Amino acid sequence: MTITADLGGRVAIVTGASSGLGRHFCSVLSGNGAQVVAAARRIDRLEHLVADGAAARAVECDVTNDGDVGALVAAAVELGGPHIVVNAAGFGDEGDALEVSVDEFRRTLDVDLTATFAVSQAAAKEMGSGGAIINIASILGLGASWPVKQAAYCAAKGGVINLTRQLGAEWAGRDIRVNAIAPGWFPSEITEEMFENEKSLAWIRRNTPMRRPGRLDELDGALLLLATSTFITGQVLAVDGGWSAR
């Protein structure tokens, strides 16, 4: 079943657009009529998206750089937006919490949490007639990661979830809906090693009630719902085959 929405006349910013979930979201949003401003550091990949019609603009952007974030939002303003923001830029640390350096911890929080706030704030200031912000959190923001040790990632994604609630409440009066998707396990660069390793895949299957990882297209319904819904805000929607229901 293909889920569709009418996003004609909408301008969407997607961070993390050079691979994985973000790249997929560009195709879904543009396929449903939105003009997509695709952002990431690997500009060559974004230019492919523009060439393929999955994005209207490619903006080279390090989400931890305030100037880059300003330029990203300015590109969306030039197109008449932004109306939708998908904060998908992110990466995961790994390591024993006794060993990980505080600098590394800060860097993960900078990209996964602080930049989510920075992009949301800069975009919200330009959303004169309201809009939808969709933060890509994680099931690892809903509970601990075990046995893989990821203190910074879990802290950041937990922060993204409560930031979503806070911004949803604060900006409700401006008709800016802020929601989060908490994906389970999906194929992307971040999870490439896991998906290539039969033991890791078996672990995902064993611990997921639906007994398998997700397909990228299984995120489309949540994305389009949160992009178009007019009365849902401050919520987190897990798309995880039942992982967080255990």
Ligand SMILES: NC(=O)c1ccc[n+]([C@@H]2O[C@H](COP(=O)([O-])OP(=O)(O)OC[C@H]3O[C@@H](n4cnc5c(N)ncnc54)[C@H](OP(=O)(O)O)[C@@H]3O)[C@@H](O)[C@H]2O)c1
């Ligand atoms: N895959 C999963 O199973 C899964 C599950 C739960 C949550 N998530 C979340 O989904 C989001 C997308 O991840 P993914 O799985 O699609 O991984 P991915 O394929 O590694 O994509 C990560 C994206 O983030 C961008 N990025 C990283 N650091 C950045 C920075 N400083 N500035 C700008 N862009 C930056 C990367 O682009 P450049 O390197 O080109 O800048 C890339 O486009 C992340 O927030 C991740 O935590 C993924």
